[in-house]
Amino acid sequence: MKVLFASSESQAFMKVGGLGDVVASLPKALSKMSVECSVIIPLYKGIKQKYPDLKKIDDFYISLGFRHQYVGLHQKKVGDVMYYFVDNEQYFDRDTIYGHFDDGERFTFFSKAIVEVIARHFRDYDIVHCHDWETAMVIPLLREYQLTQKTVFTIHNLRFQGVFDFDMVFDMLGLPYYYNSEDKMAYYGKANYVKAGIVFADKVTTVSPTYANEIQNDYFGENLDGLIRKYNNKIVGILNGIDYDVYDPKKDKYLSSYDKNNLGNKYKNKLAFQKEMALPQDKDTIMVGMVSRLTDQKGLDLINAVLGEILQMRLQLVILGTGDPIYEDSFRNSEYANHDKMRAIIKYDDRIASEIYAASDIYLMPSQFEPCGLSQMIAMRYGSIPLVRKTGGLNDSVVPYNKFTGEGSGFAFGNYNAHEMLFTLQDAVRIYYDEKDVFNNLIKNAMQQDFSWKVSSQKYLDVYKSLL
Structure with a gap:
């Protein structure tokens, strides 16, 4: 053929x-x-x-x-x-x-x-x-x-x-x-x-x-x-x-090598990235990452609406991408006001993208609509837990965490609503700090998914x- x-x-x-x-x-x-x-x-x-x-x-x-x-x-x-x-x-x-x-x-x-x-x-x-x-x-x-x-x-x-x-x-x-x-x-x-x-x-x-x-x-x-x-x-x-030869934390030239059986270097990558971004170096502080076009389709209006409340949590937020000047300026201003908690990198850079996938604990993807989406798959491959809206390919690729069965490869919310996203993020952050075994199991589940x-x-x- x-x-x-x-x-x-x-x-x-x-x-x-x-x-x-x-x-x-x-x-x-x-x-x-x-x-x-x-x-x-x-x-x-x-x-x-x-x-x-x-x-x-x-x-x-x-x-x-x-x-x-x-x-x-x-x-x-x-x-x-x-x-x-x-x-x-x-x-x-x-x-x-x-x-x-x-x-x-x-x-x-x-x-x-x-x-x-x-x-x-x-x-x-x-x-x-x-x-x-x-x-x-x-x-x-x-x-x-x-x-x-x-x-x-x-x-x-x-x-x-x-x-x-x-x-x-x-x-x-x-x-x-x-x-x-x-x-x-x-x-x-x-x-x-x-x-x-x-x-x-x-x-x-x-x-x-x-x-x-x-x-x-x-x-x-x-x-x-x-x-x-x-x-x-x-x-x-x-x-x-996704191409597993291209997206592989074990072979990624920008990272210290790791895989699902050896996560030690994932945390080493996190500390190195915090140092590069001039953020406080603490592997125990949850990092929320996002690599995206900065447009309404990607749910940036939801993030913008509750950004102040997000930054009140004990976390670090790193966003990489370009797009609508409204979001570029908003995120720059928020970084300026929250320099110890947020970085807005207004460009696209393959190296920094790899570093975010490896360093982040939560990968934020609250899309208004998403025909397929590849970022959530890459994030799981790198051991970052996706937090997504149930739409399009996000719905097909991310299994929401079920606290009764322990199943899941990420967190998800249904309605296109800023506070529903915020509550889901707050729950994910709580699990990270208070139920470490549960969160580690989510990492294991995510990295075992096959998106080849x-x-x-x-x-x-x-x-x-x-x-x-």
Whole structure:
């Protein structure tokens, strides 16, 4: 079986979020199951600079309305997975992946370029697996080109749908005008790329079973819940995994090595991190950590609402991330006023992220919604107990502590309410100080969870086989 992954990013070369992790880890896992996997992504400026040895295998021009745009095709093998890169300096020679005024045009070009590459090089592939709106238009274009590959479309976050004027879409892609209809891709007078992916794909997946159910109601459905209910017979929720070669406290280059059978160095890492952050060094003081985009989706409004009450507890709070200036400024101000208890590191840094996962005792993740979430899995891998809201992938991956049976791998609350989160955190802190055996057992349970890609990749393989 031959599968081509089409994506705007991959952690193997360049990533922004969880999409990049999946598009690196899933092909790697499937390749160990006798699936021939390839990945196609844009050739971004950063990739070109870091990997000057990429092999160029083709170049050609494609028509985008009255324009003819250059497409260069390069390749590089990583392990058993071949990566292909679409080169066009006008669209991709930029310092950042997303956030440009012409993102719609950039990824519309990318989608058409992918289909041309498939027609020229990959006609023998069985499956084309597209991810999010940036490559959703590959799916209807394959039909227009009369290519026969089966298609899978994965929704990583339904909030981002790729909604653009039909004038741009028709001009660049030359699609028939009947695509501007409610049963195709029309969306309040505009073209919706995610809608096109859902309508035309042979199978649609989301990144957790709970999220697959949630997006069928209007609270989570982002105005597509009716469409998703219509096509629910082809929608499958598969929980993402994490790459255990990448996220491993025993091999992490930024840490003193430890594992579930030897936690001594976890506390050594905690003391070292406290020293680095100029926090009071005390391995017995509970540390609450968070590595996140600072946005409402991640529950930052809940934290902000009760931050004063959180900091009245005997704890240390460390937050790493960037995002909404409201939260960046609020956390900076709170750090200034509580310098012995809080650090707000307003940037992203892989080293500090690893240190937070290792040093923290509680990992805070009170998301408003969370399609899957990988941070809670990484936290458990590193022995930090997640405190989450019961939504999406958090609900599927974290077993709430049950005081009657002793079962559980974390703490959880249900309603999107700041004080419900606060009460859950207060209970977790109480257990840490007053019931040490219980808390240590939670660490053991968390570190024994298996979030490798072994189970999830088999489920994706089953999806592929069902189409052939």
